[in-house]
Amino acid sequence: MEHGLPASEHTNRLTPPTIVYALGTVLLGVYLLVFWPSLLSMESIWRHSETYMHGYLIAPISLWLLYRDRAQLSQIKPQPTVLPAILALPLLLVWLLAYSININFVSQFAAIIYLQLMLWSFFGHQFFKRYWFPIGFLIFLVPFGEAANPFLQQLTADLVVSMLHLINMPVYRDGLYLYTASAVFEVAVACSGLNFLLSSLVLSCLFSYLHYQKLYKSLLFIVFVIVLSIIANGIRAFLLVVIGESTQMAYGFGADHYYYGWLVFFIVMFCSFWLGAKFADNTDTAVAADVSSRPNNISLTTLALLLPLVLGVALRYSLPLTIMPDTPAALFTPADAQPANSNWGIRFNDGLSRDHWQDAQGIEYFVATYANRQDKGDLITWHNTLFATDRWTIRRLQQTGALFSSYGSLELVNVSGQTQRIDYWYQIGSVKTTNRVLVKLLQLANLWLQQDEPAILFAVATSASETVVSAQQLVEAQTRLAAVVAAQSKQRAD
Template identity: 25%
Template sequence: MTIERIQDRSLVQKVLPFLVIFGALFLLIWPTVEGIVSRWFKFDESYSHGLLLLLVSAVLIVRTVKRDSPVPGFYPLWLLPFALALIAYGLGDVLRVQALQELTIVPLLLGTLAIFLGWQQVKAFIIPVGILFFTVPVWDYLSWTLQVITVEINRLLLGFFDIDFEVEGVFVYLIGVGAFEVAHGCSGLRYLLVGQALAALYGELNFRCLRSRIVFFLTAVGFALLANWIRVFVIIYMGYETNMESSLIRDHDNFGWWVFAGTLVPLFLIGRKLEMTNAEQAPRADRGLPATDKGGYRRLWSGVAATSALPVLLLALLPSSAGEIKPSPDSFDLGLNTERYGPLFGKRLSGWKPQVRNPDLVFVQTVFDRGAVTGESGPEQQLFVGVYSYEYQRHRAELVQYYNRIYDRDEWLPEKFFRVMSPSGVPLQGVTLRSLSSGKYVHLAYGYYVAGLWEIDQWRAKLAQVMGFFSPRTDASLIIFGTACEDCDGEAAVGELVSDVMPPIVNQVDQHFQK
């Protein structure tokens, strides 16, 4: 009984410093962790494996602790990289760059362990903890590159067949048959993340040599990409052969996972072959004596106090990222030329509207050009003007975020992209959308107006948010113009609307936020 109590007391003494420091750290990083975990519960996206990998990570950590029996101490040199990671996290919070905060989560966790275990002990935890990096949503930034690569590979494959096709951006047009968009979900990101996680896990369990782990990991990446290329090609080819009637076109997720599973067979055969190499079969080197307690009880808790103070101090210094989220946006006091434009009922354009989450101010009008109406048939052309503004950037209420999209991808398909030049020389992004249900077209021109700066690309708009932090203006707006008509030149129509309406609208926005 006494021996059991001594063992329990020893275990508590070893675990308690980590509980204290991780508690202090999570006070700081919890909003970011909560955001990451929320993505894990979106089971139709690329990060639905997050919960499973969290469990795997926990099992690997327990396995490593039982195998190596690490001894906690205090290694103050590791406070420097830990502090640098905290600074990077703080910059991400100040500048509202969520990706920077997400990138620092795993380094902060490993940095905490390094402070109390030192390099010789913490390196055994790199994979058990680092595997969580494959669950962090920053991988979304690879999506566009993967989409472009997938399109180019399929352009090459389709060239070997007698198929009349054209490629424009991420669209593959089968002449006389239909069009395919290699969208975000077709980038292969989900297969890449799962393949990388499996490779890291397999290497941790079966390999001892770094070279074997690297070779196996790179092979897994190649097979994961190959699985997606095959999947997309088969879908396009079946669409061509069946005149777009194949069930794969409507439901191809399961098919993709079957193809991915098929590539795991040669992958694990290669892994087995690597296990049989001379380097892997050599006698296992002695791990040496366990690390000793570096500095004793008092030194350890001095380190706990110093390390815990850093995230708590940063939390106290950071401006609050929270803010009041209005239950419904206020109406923007803007106006159009009523002599030329007459109002129409509704705030949609042929069923379309942008997806904008938690704006502070909104101005939306669907109108018609009075001068274009002839006879009693009513307006043949509908016009749309929308301004969605945030007074300042904060958590869940910022211009560039995951939930803000120009169109619902489940309802609309982009057919063509173009540029629209405003009277002031500011270019706007133009896009023609086709409704998947009605087949109707809408033509849009939009731009991001951030602290007085114009951008048409989301990444540049995000950077403008960073620059806006040093500007007296804190506002950010999505300004969008649209037209819907049966027999008209949509690009010319939306360009004419921009030329006439954009200057007074932007002037009114400036007057509002420069008060």
């Protein structure tokens, strides 16, 4: 026995590795049991979206960063600490609330940050201080950034038009459509450059960690790469327009469209890394072996991490869930209704009910109702859209009214110059709004207060720009909506 060290403290410090590994395995297993739905939803996005395919590489890269430092890693003894476990408690609550109403973006971030805090708590401050980047790098497991697509599309269109003016190529812009002498080009979502931007962000962060020790150098390099990738995406789109225009669309928009894009990305990253390496720091550092005599608190820390997770499992399985019908019900058919015949492409899948009709004046109505929590589908989700994004772009967006009583108006235009106007709102109870966050918060309140009011989308569409939905027509539309709500409530009561 070591001299000057109490027996109890000595035993606490020398917790056998098998016990440490066993406790860590139990914690990881319970973590997966709680957060598995969020982790599975992330993997599904990686699998179905080219923008987020890099997600498959994040965890292996983090493990490789630990492996390459294995000599120093073996010198660090686990020193569990309770503080990060306490910080993780609010995240578990945030995750549970977000998961209960299918806010995947929030629930996925909460799940990954909880894992990071759990690793910090279990292995201790020294481990986290040394390996903060491999742990922090896991945040790129979360698919994020889609909200930036509209801004990036507008920015790309601005860059392309400016570059075409520099070479004196005539171009007319209408929203995201660019009209040249022989063709019409659309700056679609795929042209926003978000995939380039996210890939550049991931690679620049990794490069900075491997080559810089000074924080200002890392930040400058990351900002430089991000700005360069945005400009490069504008150049890529500009070159595709020039190639398409010069070859009468023979080249630039087939399979070679992707080849040009990735070639530009490769050149940008190669030049960035070559330039960044010129300013690299010496990143070789040593770490002293842990000789601390303080107890590692492994039992207390494990308990602080495990109990909330067990509670999280119990709460997750206790959440109410509405089973969706195979086909949404049709609840409301007005006397003057005619079959809807339009090409605006509104799409709201699943749900409790869905009605779509048009009146004698050619004005179309669409109503879809959703439960607060469903076994499949949701009102606010990426694949539910007010119009077909592959056929229309937004020319003008207007919000009318206050937060709790408002509707939105979209003016759309397609490649042929046709226009479409859509007036829409979401409704829960007496609240009518276009704010999707407010809709989610109201659904959350209804869920936890066990109120069974459905969430509803209502849309009115006219097929010509000169046709304007009047205030009276909107009032009439809302009256019809009230009938739909009443029918829905009666059906649920029966």
